Structures are given as C-alpha cells and as structure tokens.
Amino acid sequence: MAYSDKVVDHFTNPRNMGSFKKDEEGVGTGMVGAPECGDVMKLQIKVQNDTIVDAKFKTFGCGSAIASSSLATEWLKGKTVEEAQKIKNTDIVQELNLPPVKIHCSVLAEDAIKAALADYQKKVDGALTDAK
Amino acid sequence: MDHNTHSTAGPRELQMARSMCWHCQSEVAGEYFCDRCVKVQPVSKELDYFTCLGFPRRLTIDQHQLEAKFYELSRAFHPDFYQNKSAAEQTISLGNSAMLNTAYRTLRDPIERAEYLLDLEAGSVKEIRNSPPADLFEEILELQDTLNEYRATGRVSETESPLRAKLRSERNTLEQRQRDMEATLQQLFVQWDKLQDRGEATDQARAERDRILKQMREHLSNRTYVKNIVSDLASTIG
Numbered sequence: 001m002a003y004s005d006k007v008v009d010h011f012t013n014p015r016n017m018g019s020f021k022k023d024e025e026g027v028g029t030g031m032v033g034a035p036e037c038g039d040v041m042k043l044q045i046k047v048q049n050d051t052i053v054d055a056k057f058k059t060f061g062c063g064s065a066i067a068s069s070s071l072a073t074e075w076l077k078g079k080t081v082e083e084a085q086k087i088k089n090t091d092i093v094q095e096l097n098l099p100p101v102k103i104h105c106s107v108l109a110e111d112a113i114k115a116a117l118a119d120y121q122k123k124v125d126g127a128l129t130d131a132k
Numbered sequence: 133m134d135h136n137t138h139s140t141a142g143p144r145e146l147q148m149a150r151s152m153c154w155h156c157q158s159e160v161a162g163e164y165f166c167d168r169c170v171k172v173q174p175v176s177k178e179l180d181y182f183t184c185l186g187f188p189r190r191l192t193i194d195q196h197q198l199e200a201k202f203y204e205l206s207r208a209f210h211p212d213f214y215q216n217k218s219a220a221e222q223t224i225s226l227g228n229s230a231m232l233n234t235a236y237r238t239l240r241d242p243i244e245r246a247e248y249l250l251d252l253e254a255g256s257v258k259e260i261r262n263s264p265p266a267d268l269f270e271e272i273l274e275l276q277d278t279l280n281e282y283r284a285t286g287r288v289s290e291t292e293s294p295l296r297a298k299l300r301s302e303r304n305t306l307e308q309r310q311r312d313m314e315a316t317l318q319q320l321f322v323q324w325d326k327l328q329d330r331g332e333a334t335d336q337a338r339a340e341r342d343r344i345l346k347q348m349r350e351h352l353s354n355r356t357y358v359k360n361i362v363s364d365l366a367s368t369i370g
Contacts, residue, residue, distance in 0.1 A: 033264045035353030038360030040269045058273045060361065 003063055004097035010067035015074050018056045020044045028120025030112040034104055039065045043112035045076055045084070047120055052076050052084055057112075064102040068092050068109035076113065081120070087113055154220070164208060164228075172209065174224045180252055181235035190328060191246055191321035193239060202236040243314075246321060247352055254345045265354055272361050275302055279368055296369055303365040306358055313355045320348045 003011070019042065020027045026047045033040045039061030046054040055073035059066045071092055076084055092098070092106035151159060153166035153173065160166055160173055175184055182189045185201050207213075209232060214225040238248050282295045324344050327337065 031264055031266050031269050033269060033353070033357060035356050038356040040264075040272050040357060042269065042273055058276070060272050060276045060364075 006096050007067040010070040011063040014070040016056050028116040030115030032111045034108050041112045043116050045116045064105040068105045072109045172224050175228045175231050181238050184235045190325045299369050306362050310358045313351050317351050
C-alpha cells in the first residue's frame, strides 16, 4: 500500500527528531510501545508557563509511526497543556490520510502525548509536594 | 469460559454452535458431519481454533498430530469435493476450509499459538501497553541512533569498522536475549499446561493462572520488540 504524500514527507524529513534530558525542568517524557508490531515511540515536551515551547520524538517503527509522532510534535508546539490533551488519534489519521491497518500508529502517538503530559504533571505535582 | 472440559473430549468430538443439522434438522452429536443425512456441518466462527481442530487448550501440541488432523479435515472440507453438491454445502465447505486454514496457521507456530491463547484467556496481548519496559525501549532507541549513524557513514567510510563491530556485538547480545526470552516462554507454556491438567478451581490456582498469563504477555511483547530490532540490525549490517 502506498503511503500518502504527507506521510512520505514526514518520514523522509522528520520534524523535531531528538530528545531532551529527562530530568530537565519542565520536561515530560512519554514512552510507549505497540507489541503488535514492535514499534517503540518516545515523545517529550518542554513546558514553560503552562505552554509547550518545544517537543521532540524518537521512534523505532514503520513510516506511519514516524510520521504520526513527527506530526504530533509539530502540533504540540505552542499549545497549552490543556489544549494538548485534546489532540486525538483521529486528527492524526485524517491529517496523514492513514489507511485502516495503520490506525494503531496514530493511537500510539496519542498515547505517547498522554504519557508525556502525565509525566510532566507528575513532575509538577511532585515539585509542589516538595515545596510544602 | 470453562476450558477444562476440552481435555476430556475425544479428538473427533466437536462442539458445533448449532446442535441441529441445517439440512435434516436431526440432532448433530458433535461431529463435522450429520450422522443421519451425512451433510457437512458449518464450523461456527464463534469456535476457538483449538476446538475447531479438536485439540485441548494447551500450549504444547504434537506437531505431527496437528498436521495429521489438518490434512484429515482439509480433505473433508475441500471445495473440490463439493462441486457437485448443493449451493448451501459449497458455501459451508468454503467457510470451513477458510476457518481450518487460519486455525492451523495460528496453532502451528508456538509463539502465535501462545499469543492466540492469551487473546482467548486474557483479552488482547496486542493492546498498547501503558507501563512499557522503559529500559528496553531506551536501549532500542539508542541502538537505532547508532544504526542511523552507521547507515549515514556508508560502507566505504573509515569509521565503518568500529561501528560495525559494535553493532555486531549488540546483535549477538540481543539474539541471545531473544533466545532467553523464548526459553522462559517455553517454561511458562509447560506451567500453563500443568495447571490446566490439574483443573483445580481454587483461589490459589486462579492466582497462578493470572501470574502465568501476565508473565506470558510481558515476555511475548518484549520478544516482539527485541525481534524487530534484531531483524533491523541483521538487514543493515548483514
């Protein structure tokens, strides 16, 4: 099955590939995997004043998984934490025109976003508890 | 679902979804064919593959026995033998053959068999995990970076050799790890079968069952991750 132009674009020219230091302030890390296909995805956000100022990813997997996470980091930048929660896998499917067999790649990206946000929240909560 | 009842059933006894023959309406006594009118009976899509092939829900299966059963049923259901039969029988023959092929392909491979059993017993193993093995993932992503570096340097570059040596040793380590995982899985398969054979309904047996399924799920998915990076390594460094 042929990939859509947008998938090919993200795959051959991935945005925001790389990583932040996990313990850096304001960084949330999401690490998820799909046992079905063996894909592994790491997605990180850097938050300042409740806004995601930067996002990075590393993905080991197929073109659609790479494109989904690449697109996710693009979308995350500039969003508030609350807005980021609203990103759905169906949005990714639509934007990248993913075929049904590749929908799980977008689910993986959504899970990675959720995990990164949860990790960030945990850090914030932890810092608050420490301060008390 | 009570999965212990299958162990006592003979290999030819098959639980049909419909207990009545679609053709003569007489009662079908758990065979692939009606006793009275000898018409082929549809194997229900609701049936699991173990039951479909007349095997108990165990993870150790005699390959020869499985193959023999597959050939026997292939002959019984093959569409070629139904060309002169009614349309209804032709449809049943097609459906049964398709089901049989999928069942055999799934049960033939020990890993696929275990994944399928897990699917039946504890929901899909293929679900995305929420508590992934972070260390393993970090390792895989790091290795992928090294692989990209290697691909970028090309085969003629002078930096190739040390990188290639590093990747080769990583590959050996990971292949060993995959074998270790498969050995552990093999042990879990035996534990599962033993537990099933005992057929106890105690709390202790239930806890044991959950433990085995959980560990099996974990090892099966970790094995997939390792296997993927190993095959990526193999195709890149040759």
